[in-house]
Amino acid sequence: MDLADSAEEAGFRARLREWLGKALPTLPPRPSPADWPGRRAYDLGWQRMLYDAGYGHVHWDAPPGVRLVFLEETEKAGAPYVGANFVGLLHAGPTVAAEGTQAQRARWLPPILRGEEVWCQGFSEPGAGSDLAALRTRAWRDGDHYVVTGSKIWTSHAEVADWCELLVRTDPEAPRHHGITWLALPMDTPGITVRPLRTLAGSTEFAEVFLDEVRVPADHRVGEENDGWRVTMVTLSFERGTAFAGEVVACRRVLGELAQEARHNGRWDDPALRRRLGRLNAEFRALWRLAQWNVSAAEASGGVPGLAGSVFKLRYAQARQDLYDTAADVLGDAALDLDRPWVLDRLTSLSYTIAAGTSQIQRNIVGERILGLPKGR
Amino acid sequence: MRFQLSGDQRALRDGVREVLARRFGPRELRAAADRPPALDRALWRALGDAGFFALRLPESEGGVGLGLPEAVLAFEEAGRVLLPGPLIATHLAAGRVPGAATGEAVVTAVDGGRVEWLTEADVVEGGGGRGVAGSGAVALRSVDPLTPLHRLPAAPAVSAGPEAVPDPVAVLLTAAEQLGGATRACELAVQHARTREQFGQPIGGFQAVKHLCAELLVRVEVARAAVYGAAVTADPADIATARLLADEAAVRGARDCLQVYGGMGFTWEAEVHLVLKRAWCAPDVPGAARRVRSCWRASCCPERVAGASACTDGRRPGGVSMIVASTDHTA
Ligand SMILES: Cc1cc2nc3c(=O)[nH]c(=O)nc-3n(C[C@H](O)[C@H](O)[C@H](O)COP(=O)(O)OP(=O)(O)OC[C@H]3O[C@@H](n4cnc5c(N)ncnc54)[C@H](O)[C@@H]3O)c2cc1C
Numbered sequence: 284m285d286l287a288d289s290a291e292e293a294g295f296r297a298r299l300r301e302w303l304g305k306a307l308p309t310l311p312p313r314p315s316p317a318d319w320p321g322r323r324a325y326d327l328g329w330q331r332m333l334y335d336a337g338y339g340h341v342h343w344d345a346p347p348g349v350r351l352v353f354l355e356e357t358e359k360a361g362a363p364y365v366g367a368n369f370v371g372l373l374h375a376g377p378t379v380a381a382e383g384t385q386a387q388r389a390r391w392l393p394p395i396l397r398g399e400e401v402w403c404q405g406f407s408e409p410g411a412g413s414d415l416a417a418l419r420t421r422a423w424r425d426g427d428h429y430v431v432t433g434s435k436i437w438t439s440h441a442e443v444a445d446w447c448e449l450l451v452r453t454d455p456e457a458p459r460h461h462g463i464t465w466l467a468l469p470m471d472t473p474g475i476t477v478r479p480l481r482t483l484a485g486s487t488e489f490a491e492v493f494l495d496e497v498r499v500p501a502d503h504r505v506g507e508e509n510d511g512w513r514v515t516m517v518t519l520s521f522e523r524g525t526a527f528a529g530e531v532v533a534c535r536r537v538l539g540e541l542a543q544e545a546r547h548n549g550r551w552d553d554p555a556l557r558r559r560l561g562r563l564n565a566e567f568r569a570l571w572r573l574a575q576w577n578v579s580a581a582e583a584s585g586g587v588p589g590l591a592g593s594v595f596k597l598r599y600a601q602a603r604q605d606l607y608d609t610a611a612d613v614l615g616d617a618a619l620d621l622d623r624p625w626v627l628d629r630l631t632s633l634s635y636t637i638a639a640g641t642s643q644i645q646r647n648i649v650g651e652r653i654l655g656l657p658k659g660r
Numbered sequence: 661m662r663f664q665l666s667g668d669q670r671a672l673r674d675g676v677r678e679v680l681a682r683r684f685g686p687r688e689l690r691a692a693a694d695r696p697p698a699l700d701r702a703l704w705r706a707l708g709d710a711g712f713f714a715l716r717l718p719e720s721e722g723g724v725g726l727g728l729p730e731a732v733l734a735f736e737e738a739g740r741v742l743l744p745g746p747l748i749a750t751h752l753a754a755g756r757v758p759g760a761a762t763g764e765a766v767v768t769a770v771d772g773g774r775v776e777w778l779t780e781a782d783v784v785e786g787g788g789g790r791g792v793a794g795s796g797a798v799a800l801r802s803v804d805p806l807t808p809l810h811r812l813p814a815a816p817a818v819s820a821g822p823e824a825v826p827d828p829v830a831v832l833l834t835a836a837e838q839l840g841g842a843t844r845a846c847e848l849a850v851q852h853a854r855t856r857e858q859f860g861q862p863i864g865g866f867q868a869v870k871h872l873c874a875e876l877l878v879r880v881e882v883a884r885a886a887v888y889g890a891a892v893t894a895d896p897a898d899i900a901t902a903r904l905l906a907d908e909a910a911v912r913g914a915r916d917c918l919q920v921y922g923g924m925g926f927t928w929e930a931e932v933h934l935v936l937k938r939a940w941c942a943p944d945v946p947g948a949a950r951r952v953r954s955c956w957r958a959s960c961c962p963e964r965v966a967g968a969s970a971c972t973d974g975r976r977p978g979g980v981s982m983i984v985a986s987t988d989h990t991a
Contacts, residue, residue, distance in 0.1 A: 284665060284888055284891070285661060285662045285663065285892065286661055286663055286893060287661065288661060289662070348661050351661075562904070564901075565886075565901040565905060566905075568897065568901045569885055569902075569905050572663075573886075575661060575663045575889070576888070576889075579661060579662055579663040579664045582662075591881070594878050594881050597874070597875075598878050598882055643867070645874075646867075646870065646871040646874035647867070647870065649874035650870035650871065650873055650874045653877060654864075655850075656850065656853055656854060656864035656865065656869075656870050656873060657865040659864075659865025659866055659867065
């Protein structure tokens with residue numbers, strides 16, 4: 284067991300730190316959450332800077348340990364998060380890299396890495412959330428195109444996306460998991476209507492996407508027809524695995540700030556509050572160790588993040604919500620003021636036990652696929 | 661970074677597991693719980709022969725010459741089978757107290773106002789000038805049949821001297837034992853959930869039960885990462901974190917396991933209660949809340965304090981177990 288950087292990791296860390304020190308001051312001011320064109324430009328611009336400096340591909344082909352160093356250092360330096368690049372960098376991109384043809388990789392991957400194109404994820408439907416395999420958006424083959432009709436929901440960043448990784452049903456007769464196909468849909472195709480949905484935080488993070496006889500070239504299919512479920516599962520674990528590791532570092536920073544604030548406003552004198560803060564600090568320290576453990580395990584097994592991601596996500600989602608509930612205790616009445624720090628974060632933390640697989644679904648996964656308990660009804 | 665067990669570490673863990681399975685399996689555990697507590701001296705010497713107590717003693721002093729990570733793995737296994745006896749005190753005495761390293765001597769240590777295995781021990785450490793062995797230690801009817809306890813007459817006052825600061829290694833090894841207990845609880849619960857049937861199916865198919873088991877595992881895995889991490893760094897805040905999460909994983913885990921067992925869990929016969937009682941008996945488990953609270957003294961003083969003196973919020977001076985937090989955010 285060893286927690287020290289390898290020579291490769293240490294060299295990477297030093298170079299990255301130095302670069303961040305120079306690069307971050309040149310960033311433009313952060314756009315407001317409501318300014319979508321601004322956010323798109325900002326997030327893409329950051330990815331472009333990473334690309335130009337040789338860090339654009341870290342999420343993909345760097346060893347997991349190096350990637351963890353990247354997440355740690357960028358977070359510590361206060362660098363922007365992946366933002367609108369999330370699906371491209373952490374889901375659609377890796378899927379194309381793993382399952383796409385040479386031509387598909389050449390078409391779609393470079394613009395993601397260079398910060399030129401935004402992807403969104405069109406999986407969930409009104410009737411298919413936790414039970415994703417129930418999806419009903421239909422696609423028929425018509426010559427060298429698929430014709431797609433149906434609707435998607437909760438599609439994050441749909442408003443500003445160039446591409447959508449879309450799951451469609453191509454064979455309604457087949458067993459549910461065997462009639463699904465993965466398509467890359469250009470978002471400017473005729474027949475697409477995007478209707479933004481307002482989240483409880485007030486902004487429009489996600490949208491409904493209506494598809495009315497939308498024609499998608501057949502060569503935009505990744506993997507075989509009706510093999511889309513497997514294609515998707517190859518990379519879904521990325522989303523649940525180390526994607527959140529960097530946020531643990533951020534949570535530890537917030538915790539320190541909360542303690543400062545509590546000392547300032549006198550709430551520090553409440554022993555119950557101090558106990559909650561101490562408990563959370565242990566929590567995030569341990570979560571960081573768990574991320575390191577999982578990353579090392581992934582490295583030992585050839586880079587595949589495994590089911591351990593579900594264990595991590597379950598505990599992290601809970602800890603993050605506890606963190607911002609504790610922040611509200613620190614703030615007192617100010618916790619009701621949207622202009623105060625942490626208040627918006629408290630609202631967005633509510634999605635962590637729902638998005639990317641609810642906590643109940645994660646417990647099913649842990650119980651059935653790690654502990655081997657029987658599937659039940 | 662290669663934060664996984666090495667081949668040697670895995671072999672060591674498997675070796676300890678194998679010895680313990682042979683010498684102290686579920687049958688021996690039940691038998692031990694059914695008779696008045698007595699240390700199995702032959703087992704104690706066998707542990708000595710296997711290098712359990714001399715694990716961290718340098719080879720030049722006749723020890724095995726391994727480090728904290730290896731010790732943590734061994735104590736985790738001991739915790740997993742609920743191996744009775746003052747294991748940690750004897751391990752810490754190896755090289756200092758004659759016979760401790762080889763398992764010929766049983767060494768116990770005073771823990772605040774109490775001491776375990778007093779009448780069985782050959783040597784009692786700590787307790788300052790209170791002359792433990794002879795004077796007025798009162799036997800308790802211990803809640804854990806496998807941890808006999810004595811109460812000491814004058815528990816140390818709030819301003820205990822430096823001798824009362826728990827040894828960080830003892831804190832970490834206790835965490836390792838608790839991790840082992842938590843693992844046992846998880847294994848028992850899952851095993852039972854797979855085999856016990858009601859309503860025509862294994863109860864583990866019911867989500868209410870399945871989710872209890874899933875959370876058991878999550879607590880074990882989070883605690884494991886914390887305990888192993890602390891063994892690598894030996895950092896005080898890491899050790900405090902490990903202890904906190906391992907205590908929780910053991911106590912909560914044993915209770916959830918009891919729930920999964922149903923009426924069987926409430927019996928003397930099922931070993932679940934032994935897991936829970938052992939977890940309760942770990943040194944200063946009742947002080948956990950104090951431990952968390954006081955950590956913030958250390959972590960949030962503007963001038964970061966890493967030592968004991970500045971974080972006294974309870975009976976014991978801060979010591980390492982108190983510092984769950986630190987202002988640096990390096991991991
Ligand atoms: C902020 C945010 C962003 C998102 N972004 C995207 C995106 O970009 N693209 C995309 O495709 N999707 C996205 N989603 C959708 C997300 O994946 C789904 O919300 C999630 O999978 C849950 O589905 P649902 O909302 O239909 O809830 P449901 O599945 O209806 O669940 C409702 C409740 O029932 C419980 N439940 C359901 N089934 C079971 C079961 N078998 N056992 C126990 N409990 C069960 C759930 O845990 C939950 O508590 C996003 C969601 C959020 C909140």
